[in-house]
Amino acid sequence: MTADWTDRILDLDVGAVAHGGHCVARSEGRVVFVRHALPGERVRAVVSEDGGGAFCRADAVAVLDASPDRVPSSCVWARAGGCGGCDLQHADPAAQRALKGAVLAEQLQRLAGVVRPTVVEELPGGPLGWRHxxxxxxxxxxxxxxxxxxxxxxxxxxxxxxxxxxxxxxxxxxxxxxxxxxxxxxxxxxxxxxxxxxxxxxxxxxDGPVVQRAVGREWRLSPGVFWQVHPALPDTLAAVVAQWADAPAGGVAWDLYGGVGLFAAVLAEQVGPDGGVTVVESSRQAVADGRAALADLPQIGWRVGRVERLVETLDGQPDVVVADPPRKGLGKALVEALCDRGPQRVVHVACDPAALARDVSLFEARGYALTELRAFDAFPMTHHFECVALFVRV
Incomplete structure (x- = not known):
């Protein structure tokens, strides 16, 4: 049985970045996931958690040999024992994006067998002050x-x-x-x-409604209704969805996990008054706010409920499906349900690279090829980022 290493001090040579906001090191045959470190550094770290298995977690408390990408943190709480929000304040912003790109590439290759290096793109506004x-x-x-x-x-x-x-x-x-x-x-x-x-x-x-604007439209949101935290992200994502969805005039589009209808607004313009867009969203208040904001687009229909339960009840064969699921992704059952309906295109918005990579594998097993992929640094200073993938039926 492995001795409990909690509070043990280790001098570590830091290896590659891993998904989750840490880097990988090794000591005495065990994996150590180290926060506040960068690849190539040598650090002194304190073990913060040890469950007794093949790995433990540690925080770097001193840098013995620094990476050229290391910079001073912007916040005193971005340190060992500090806030859980920021993982990468100690890295230059360009280096942060490179690390996220490495994580995405590793997850795609490991979980889907796909070799696809992808640049994580910077959004306007800089690395601070973006969290609205x-x-x-x-x-x-x-x-x-x-x-x-x-x-x-x-x-x-x-x-x-x-x-x-x-x-x-x-x-x-x-x-x-x-x-x-x-x-x-x-x-x-x-x-x-x-x-x-x-x-x-x-x-x-x-308080009054939270006013948000994107795609040339305005939403008046109730307290707690979801909207992206980075002010540049809604228009950025909507532009990619519009380009890749390419819904035909008079066609049928589904907007799953559709929230207040940001993507539905784009799809409705593409299908026109003779087409149809179905939004599926579990939050009743989000649907109410979306209905009010998009009342001038009668081709949009709204369904309140869990996507996993309602997808089988949706009418017709969609030309395109846009899906923006929570962090867990779509998963096997939902991917299979969508593929059974035979859309020509699926635009998948994802906030977790591991879940996306698993979904890539599932789609490709059902005859849908990953043809486009973009990633955006929508959460600077953290390990999180946003991806958009296009799957086309082959």
């Missing part, structure tokens, strides 16, 4: 903050450099219902919206 929606946790004393890495502990932050300047301090100064969560959204007009349960010491003004 932030969810804070509230501790037992009613203080809001961000959670520590892999922990329920709430850190007493004063601000976060990923959020637009000036948006968090006024909220962090208030008290909230202990144990709850607070969601803060900065909308297209720069207005701050705070959604929190229970009484708030000091209170906030009565």
């Amino acid at each position: 929606r932030v969810r804070l946790a509230v501790d037992a004393a009613g203080r809001a903050g961000l959670r520590a890495h892999r922990s329920h502990d709430v850190l007493p932050i004063a601000d976060c450099p990923l959020a637009p300047a000036g948006t968090l301090p006024s909220v962090l100064a208030h008290s909230f219902e202990p144990g709850g969560e607070v969601e803060i959204a900065s909308d297209a007009d720069g207005l701050l919206h705070v959604d929190a349960p229970g009484p708030q010491a000091g209170g906030f003004p009565e």
Whole structure:
């Protein structure tokens, strides 16, 4: 039985980046997943978790031989024992994108047998101040903050450099219902919206809808309804979807996990008044907000419910399917259900490279080829990024 290495100090030669915001090192025959390190470095690390198996987790606490890509972190909480939100503040932004590209390539080759190097593209706005929606946790004393890495502990932050300047301090100064969560959204007009349960010491003004704009349209969203956190991402994704979906006039398109209908708006313009777009979304409030925003597009039909349950009940054969599933991806049952309906094209928006790579393998096994793939650095300073893949029936 392997001895528990928790709190053990290790000097490690750091290897390749891995999916999940860490790099791979080895010590005494065991794999060590190291955060706050970069490939090629030598670091001193403290083991933070050890489940007794073939691997353990560690945090770099000193850099003995630094990578040329290392830069000072923008936040004091981006360190061992600190916030769980940022994984890559210690890397130059261009190096961050290269690391994410390496993760995507590794996942595709390992899980799908596909060799496809892909550049992770930069979005406008820079690496800081992009996070226009932030969810804070509230501790037992009613203080809001961000959670520590892999922990329920709430850190007493004063601000976060990923959020637009000036948006968090006024909220962090208030008290909230202990144990709850607070969601803060900065909308297209720069207005701050705070959604929190229970009484708030000091209170906030009565809030109106969160106004967001993309594809030349406006949405007025209810509190908590999903919208991408990076302000450039909705138009970026919609442009790729429009190009790759290429839905025919008078055709049929499905928008699965469609939210408030961002992609449905694009598809409706393509199919025109004689075509049809079906949105499937589990959030009733998102559907209500989407119906209101897209009321001038009667060719859009809305279904409320889980995609996995409703896909078999949808009428007709779609010419194109757009799917933007949660982090777990589509999965075998849903991929097979979609392929059985025989769309010519499937545009898959994915936020997890491992889930995407698995779905690539599933689609290719059913006769759909991966013909296009783009990736976007929609979450700088973190290990997350967004992908769009096009599958074409062969």
